[in-house]
């Protein structure tokens with residue numbers, strides 16, 4: 001079988017940075033915590049746990065030690081609580097998420113009502129919203145934005161994983177709502193690039209393997225876009241979940257991985273596919 005690995009498979013810049021900072025902090029020993037899982041990869045979280053890093057649901061559960069802030073950030077109050085408790089802070093918030101938080105704060109301080117384009121339930125959005133000091137609205141689409149009240153000054157930012165089209169739809173709807181609009185393009189293209197590449201790959205192979213946490217929204221989306229083009233798409237977290245029956249009659253296999261999937265998991269999957277191929281020949 002020919003196995004083709006997508007060029008952008010696996011860690012994006014922000015997740016690579018956060019993971020590096022987390023393992024560096026874990027190496028220093030001492031009490032170390034993350035607020036929620038550091039990234040959406042149960043295997044990375046487990047490795048950190050084996051090194052003594054505990055996952056906390058609430059900053060108030062730590063009285064001392066080091067706290068690592070996850071890649072998609074936390075709410076301003078949680079960060080303030082960590083500072084007031086004198087915890088050592090390793091801020092692994094992705095710089096792109098940080099930028100969105102900073103824009104919300106500065107827009108609010110400048111008197112703008114803020115519109116955040118994104119999923120209100122997502123922790124990244126909850127973190128971004130928490131930096132507003134005035135009125136703030138979260139909208140998921142242009143239709144939702146059309147229902148907003150009229151505002152004198154509107155500031156728009158987007159969750160980093162939103163599509164450019166959706167941001168455009170919301171901005172268009174906001175044009176009918178206010179006299180002055182300031183828009184910050186806070187979308188990171190890591191997700192879109194992975195999806196485009198995965199689609200191109202799925203259209204030229206017989207079977208697609210998508211690796212990443214079952215709790216990772218970007219991996220699930222990758223698997224969905226591939227499945228739409230190629231029903232023989234399988235979403236797995238680890239090599240042990242590969243099933244040799246998936247490769248019967250297959251000549252070309254495409255492999256991709258979500259932005260929170262570490263290289264070691266990808267390598268294990270590639271090794272196992274090679275093994276299955278040898279068993280087929282044997």
Ligand code: SF4
Nearest residue numbers: 012014094096160188
């Ligand atoms: S997807 Fe983009 S914004 Fe999110 S962590 Fe990765 S680089 Fe940062």
